Amino acid sequence: MEIFILGFFTIGYLVLAGADIGVGMLLPYLGRSADERREVITSIAPFFLGNEVWLVAAAGVLAGLFPELEGTLLTGNYLAVVALLAGWVVRDMGLWLRGRVDGPHWRLCWDGAIVAGSWTLALSWGAILSGILVEPLTGLVAALATVAVAALFATHGLSFAGLRLRGELRARAVRPTGAADERGTYALTAAALAALGVLAGIRLPLAASAADAGTLALLVPVILVLIPFLVLSQAWVWWTFRHRVSGPSYL
Template sequence: METSTLEALAVGLLAFFAAGYFVLGGADIGTGMLTPYLGRGDAERRLVLTSFAPFFLGNEVWLVATAGLLIGCFPELEGELLSGQFAVVVPLLAGWVVRDAGLWLRGRVDARRWRAGCDGAVVCGSWAVALAWGWLLAALFSGSVHSPAGGPVAVLTALAVAALFAAHGLGFAALRLTGEPYVRARVLVGRTGRPWQSFALTGVLMAALPLLAGVALPLAHAAADGAALAFLVPALLVVTPLLVAVQACVWRAFRHRVTRPSYV
């Protein structure tokens, strides 16, 4: 394949993985952000966490794939992003680690304070991730990769993106929960609306975030050389359908509503 074709495919794959992460990962991040609202007691919070616990690791694979593709196919841009947005990447990764630790460790100790602390880690970590993504996107929307965004526009963008994460999480929770948490999750669709409509709408908006950011980035001029693309792009084209198939199997296996807590 010609280099221009490989570059176009690399850009398309990057957009696909990034959009996939925001739609899928954004659902469990948003639900984690609203855990105190959806679950008012220990049992209800455990039910809320159970609603997305089977998905969060698989959803994070899309972020890992996005980062790997950025490093392999756009190494120059990746270096500029990491160095220029270091102040944003650190809280994003810290929130990611804290959130995952809360999910992994919550069920390891049978003590109310321990579970409350882990719940706090999930909530705070989820908010940190959502706000950090908003802060990063504020810079990328303007095409700036060398320094974090600042000023009122950056603050408003971060808050708006976090609000979209939360709305997306509510839509997901309305599809998964039962009982009182389900009633609270339906706040966006009301009594007559269908939960999937809210989730579909916020999903489209979530997918649009990285796509809009990518339009402002010099992706076409930052691609790796032809030899690297000739090796990486065909390999990714083979792996991508497998990733999608596994993700589809996971969502199908856990498609039913949650009626009782799991290991968390």
């Protein structure tokens, strides 16, 4: 059960947050002007904070239910984890601060932070996941695998933008994939990210590194009680903001 819980939160994060990371990566392509970029950011505005909850939950589950594995992963991927956290902070700073001052240079600076932070997040996850899947991974092969995972994030972001945007912005989002059905493209990229998470989990010694029986007996029931609330709140957000973006938001 503990393996299922970790996989549930990890895959949930990759699929949900992978979309807003991908949109941030391609912000200069999707939005050619300040007004267009604000509308593109509006497409992820209702979701990105809720999506980050899945990563916090996954990290908590890893620390509580797989403490030995947590230490191994953090030690073995120290630079990638530090870069991931830095990218996370920079990306969110850009999202929150870009609209706080009415000035083109100010907005351009924080738009750049959104793009840089999103790319850092995607490449960091690429380094971590590809390192788990293909070990040992060094040199050119490591770089190509990392970029391939980041490209999957970007494609997932395009498919999400195609679902959320209208008019020329939507056309711009679907043009690289040539997709007539945004939902089908989103389902494919979501499945690819989920498969990536599953394959990484298969490669990890999860059963051998689980916490002792007493810890599992205490934490697993609590987590199982909380999962429905997280799923319901996520479903409520998606239902509330199911329509395409019609204008700029608070960001």
